[in-house]
Amino acid sequence: MNQINRLAGGQINRAKELSFRFDGRSFKGYEGDTLASALLANGERLMGRSFKYHRPRGVLTAGSEEPNALVELRQGNRQEPNTRATVAELFEGLEASAQNAWPSLRFDAMAVNDRFSNFLTAGFYYKTFMWPKPFWEKVYEPIIRKAAGLGSISFEEDPDLYDKGFLHCDLLIIGAGPTGLAAALTAGRSGARVILADEDFRMGGRLNAETLALGDASGSDWAAEALAELASLDNVRLMTRTTVIGAFDHGIYGAVERVQDHLPQAIADKPRQILWRIYSRKAMLCAGAMERPIAFADNDRPGVMLASAVRSYVNRWAAAPAQEIAIFTNNDDGHRTAADLIARGVKVPAVIDVRADAPAVVGAELLAGAEVIGTEGRLGLTSVTVRLANGQTRKIKCGALAVSGGWNPNLHLTCHQRGRPQWNAELAAFVPGPDLPSGMTVAGAANGQLSTARALAGGATGAIAALDDLGISASAIDVPQAEDAPIALKPFWHVQGGKSRAWVDLQNDVTVKDVKLAHQENFVSVEHLKRYTTLGMATDQGKTSNMLGLAVMAELTGKSIPETGTTIFRPPYTPVPMGTMAGRATGKHFHPTRKTPSHHWAEEQGAVFTEVGDWLRAQWFPRQGETHWRQSVDREVLQTRKSVGVCDVTTLGKIDVQGKDAATFLNKVYANAFAKLPVGKVRYGLMLREDGIAYDDGTAARLAEDHFVVTTTTANAVLAYRNMEFARQCLFPDLDVQLISTTEAWAQYAVAGPNARKLLEKVVDADVDISNEGFPFMACGEITVCGGLRARLFRISFSGELAYEIAVPTRYGDALVRALMEAGEEFEVTPYGTEALGVMRIEKGHAAGNELNGTTTALNLGLGRMVSKKKDCIGNTLSEREGLSDESGLRLVGFKPVSATEPVTAGAHLMNASGEISASTDQGYITSACFSPNLGCSIGIGFLKDGANRLGEVLRAANPLEGSTVEVEVVSAHFIDPEGERLRA
Amino acid sequence: MFKKYALRVLFGKFVRLPNSVVLWGLVACLGSLSVLVVFLSKSGAVPALLSCFSMGAINEGAMAYSGLRIIKEALSGHKGWKPAWRDPEPKGHYDIVIVGGGGHGLATAYYLASRYQTARVAVLEKGWIGGGNVGRNTTIVRSNYLLDGNQSFYNLSLRMWEDLEQDLNYNAMVSQRGILNLVHTDAQRDAARRRGNAMILAGDDAELLDTDGVRELYPFLNFENARFPIKGGLLHRRGGTVRHDAVAWGYARGADRRGVDIIQNCEVTGFKIESGKCLGVETTRGFIGAGKVGVAVAGSSSRVMQKAGLRLPLESHVLQAFVSEGLKPVIPGVITYGAGHFYCSQSDKGGLVFGGDIDMYNTYAQRGNLPVVEDVLESGISLIPALGRVRLLRSWGGIMDMSMDGSPFIDRTPIDGLYFNGGWCYGGFKATPASGLCFAHLMATDTPHEVARAYRLDRFRSGHMIDEKGQGAQPNLH
């Protein structure tokens, strides 16, 4: 049975026949079809099952608002749940399967829920499943979760690429129906930068779905002509398959372009979809309107459709939903549908019009003042039962029912900034309110101008007005003659009476009965109604149901619809793949990767790398025969302390501070004093937040009276720079000081260990004196290395050894590290990574990130004396608050295990030697720990209440998380060379 | 492997039955119950049976919610369901007026009536109850706090969640599915260890997982191609989710049953303050006198308290939240990315509920902007690449009362008889039961509840911040 319901004509390419599969069966369709139109052409009405009752469902609409016809598209790692058959373009080999049905779409066991619907009313689950208590999580909820949900995912990584982009325009036109096309022609001819976006793969909107004439051309021909002209204009960008999903602040719109969804195979390196951020100066919403259904008993059977959708399928896709199509309407649109169907040779058994004074119909029987009170057919409509004006009932045989309850303007985007729609009594619909997103205007049907003529005029004049605001003058285009039918509608929402349930929200199975129950239980506010019944919460976001629900509630409360409330819409306009919103910055490219100057060299050495912020740093350098990382790290530490080691410290933030007030400025941003630091000297500095908490430490080297180089921790480089700019621009605007980051400009290496000087002497140029006298501890200077290359040398030490940090322009960093290693060969120099660096700083009790955790003060860190009381600096005043200056508060101390073989663990909490182990007896915590190869045991540093006065005390380090408690002795945090003789050597 | 996993999540941890058995199990239980009731209704035993089966709400007799009640109503056309709460006219004076008909305000009223026998209590809501953050959050409940001052409070709150449904006779779907906070660096593991230990020491539960432990729970996370590899996670099994709207409705119903007047569409426009004492509130429905006034209005805290001339240590920011289209079971618990802004759970209805960071700028507009959406999804897809083709259905925004240290306030104000509850940042939902209880305790007894002593408005003056994140006095960083 090949395309038994395919009619002649239509905007499909019959030259290109396509095969596809649905629910395990093969079908044929044509290029230009959607999955829905192709299935209808093949006589298939059953396309899905509803969410709760698993009722058989067919297609209701011909657009993205479809609530029923949801399928799983494609296979394997491209399996795509909840795809609307109405917008899925047909392609050769398309595979779609039914979802939320078991074992099959035709026989769905879960349809038994429908039998129990009387027990499963709105919100029933709030009232039960509470007994016995444990059953909720163990029995009821698992069953409910299993039964709920729609489509399923493959659990495999999505193989497709997603992209992002940025566009700029004077005028963004959303929707390419008659209104949008008229607007685009007007604006395009004026030379303004125009973007015309439409979600469909064929622009023209209703012009492609109606048989109306524009001037002497058919609607679709006129559209094609207009599009051809627009395509020829460089200043106009046509974006088909592009849905504007959100209206954000100040003229920024989000738009999703579906680049490859209509292709059988993905093209390598090309994105599946693109998220465009459109910067518009003005925007026109020309999104048209959506027809709305009428609720009546069993109005959810496959074959019950919106009248406009029926016209779309018949006129655009040449696919008749059935051989006999009855019509149920409260307005003239139903009659237009009848005319179109009859013209295409489809039998129209009756036009059922709720209006007693309905106009006559040619070629079909008119049942004026009649209502549909029931439908029949298990998997598809076979007949409808009608209550005639005279009260008699009559059964009418039909395979489809075209329903028209009037039109709702597509005003969704006008609500994205919380704008509220207004009620329009003539349309019996909400139209855009006054508070629109800045820069947006609305025209055509979206603005309640439903006739084609008004749409065209609205688009043209709207564009002129919008451009006029921008100082761009556009001249009027001559709009063609078109129908200008008045609105002839009798507000009618649902048929009273009828034995069975009448559906309001088809997908979520919300019926008129549920709305009544909500009202009965006082869930009368629209938001309560939605949340209690789940009305409008389905994947169609209530596009076809919200108005109906509101109208039913209005009847129940006896209020008008606007009094009852409005519902506003939120982004996205239609559901968007999460991958599209993510774009390219995922997986390995989630963040940029920052590499140090020695990265390639370290790779050659077989280094193991670790993430430090966005940086990749060498963690350790395994040598032949080393089987465990500890072996490598221990060796690096011991060798550095014994002879000499080299470590890439480029990642530390570097900020150039210049100006005649540079020293004064540093006095403000550092807790300790810098004014008197001599040129050629470095000083350790501690930065506080204004609240008195220490947040970063580093050094400042004075290269000249008016020039300092400040270093920050790797983690805080950006923050420290921002804070310094804040101080410079906002707090001390008249200081002569200039800042610029030079973090990336200089490759910097620490050379540490007893032989550090000997090694460096072989690298620095002969005229540079780095003897202890010529270049003592904390000296700094601009020197030359390796035969004249400019470099900076600082005699500072994180390891506690005799140490220097040497910096050269980054492009020479690779060469310098090789030179240092070569020069160090005779001393068996070792490169060391962040692990060894960490071990050595813990052995010296230097604070780092784990200690600067955002809650610790200089006092806690044992640096209280550094905070100068003689000068103003950020943070000193509030650091004196009682809560922060407790003399017996937390202090940074060291810890050693009482039994040398036991581990000290960072994150363990400190408890007194005896007594209970609990939060109330907590004495502090260990922040950093490591195995010290020099002390031959593991050690740690951390914060202990009144720590300074508890040296020698034995405590318990409790780690219940990992089931261990270790006895530790409180010691000075300076485990090695407490007098600091080595670094002065 | 994924199929096997899919099956496991499909049937949940405890129920390992084939599809059909599960299905017919449900049918059978409903079926037999209905038969039972039909039979019993003939014998006239229904009322007695109902009251004794009404699940810890005997006091409510036949009004109580229960499975049997549903069957009874179903068989009698659902005529018997009464309004979940009344819509009374405001009285001229109440002993205690609560400003704010959100989760915290309604819970406060419920506990005032149920635990502190406060006779005349009103809740004033400018819109419709439950329309603020209690209806806009991502439904997570947990007690995984580090600092003294927070621990005992959230510990109590989580214990109250565990008994909530029986207490309220309302199924708020408290579901302790477990919360997993991932760690990606050694420093994060150290911090997680410190936190996990603090949790255990405070009487909460925590487990430190390694990479394989995480893989066992969530095999489909990005383990192979991650920018920031998953090195483990801190698992809090008693954490989970709760159906947020139901919390507001359950408290409202419970409070209403106990005589509390819930007055919707009643906006407070000012306070009547004479010689340093608050005597009541001016509202859009006239003056309402009160012995005590408690304000629990979350994101609107500054605007409301400003009417009493008070400046607060907090800012209002918008937090966006997102839900995907409905899916068959994917994510059993709650998972939180440690290298970006993303956390996610799956509702019983099937939607993935997720969120990330706030929009960063002060705002009272319940909507956000695109950069944060992109940031959240970049993080989400980086963590769970299998979600690429799942569609984002809806986004919304809630206004967070972001405090200066990320911790809340439950305290008196300098104005006699005026009390304040706020500063919940985006952690307000999980605090609802304890917040209500402690605020009720404070107002009823004029002494702070022992677990909420630290939540003082003047703690910054004395330097006693409760800063879990260590971000200092910048609300948008907490």
Place this chain on the structure above:
Amino acid sequence: MHKLKPTTALGADKPQIDQFDGLEIAERPDFALASLAARQGAEAQCAELAKAHLGFDLPAAGQGHLADPHSGFWMGADQWMISAPQASHEDLAAALKTAVGDAGSVSEQTDGWCRFDLSGPGLKAVVERLCNADLTSMALGDARRVRLEHLGCFIWCLDPGQAVAILGPRSSAASLHHALVGAALSAL
């Protein structure tokens, strides 16, 4: 002359060049960079001395100047980036400092940045996938700081609509390059 061999930002000894249908992406290690900031109260003097040395007026906000040997663009309030061929101006910063003396603060920036030149008819299509710079509004020499794949970069107009230089943080050169190539493959 010193004996240290430079590497490019991508870590090779030769600059990377990628060809696409309509676009060339060329790594440009051959430029020296230095930042110049006017001292407070010495703005006019700084501008004067800089002009004498560079041969052009320090550009206004958002603008730049292209010439040989010196080019430059505005970087921030009273702050500019100056560029010159590396081969002839290895000591660009030092020379500039000598020229402006106490009227300006100069910092070497040569290796703070990596530079990729994008040229060809496909430029617009690729740039619109990378950042929010509106090429049609950029005149010769104009420079904007933009956010590109989470990186703060400069985009510098070398030939309106035809060629730009993109300067990014040197340590992230590989990530930046990956983004540029990815966008080119995607858009062209």
Place this chain on the structure above:
Amino acid sequence: MMIDHPLLGLRDAQEFTYLGDASLIDRPDWQAENAQEAFHDYLYLRDNPAGEHRELWFHETGDRSWLVVTRNTLTHEITKVELARDVARARGRSK
């Protein structure tokens, strides 16, 4: 959002880092009698208005200038943008 930068024109707010109320410019005198009280109010208390709000934004991936933006917190409408340094000077801040 778009911020109309006084020097660069309209820039995407995403290029900026937000700090908070512009009153953070008015840092108290550390030597004043009630310095600690003043600093407390300065750092911790906020008007947090629903309406016009003067606030500090840092053009982080831009020209590194701090701006004072006057923005409505209900509508997000921006009515004024100034260089923070000019504002600071106008408020009499100096060295």
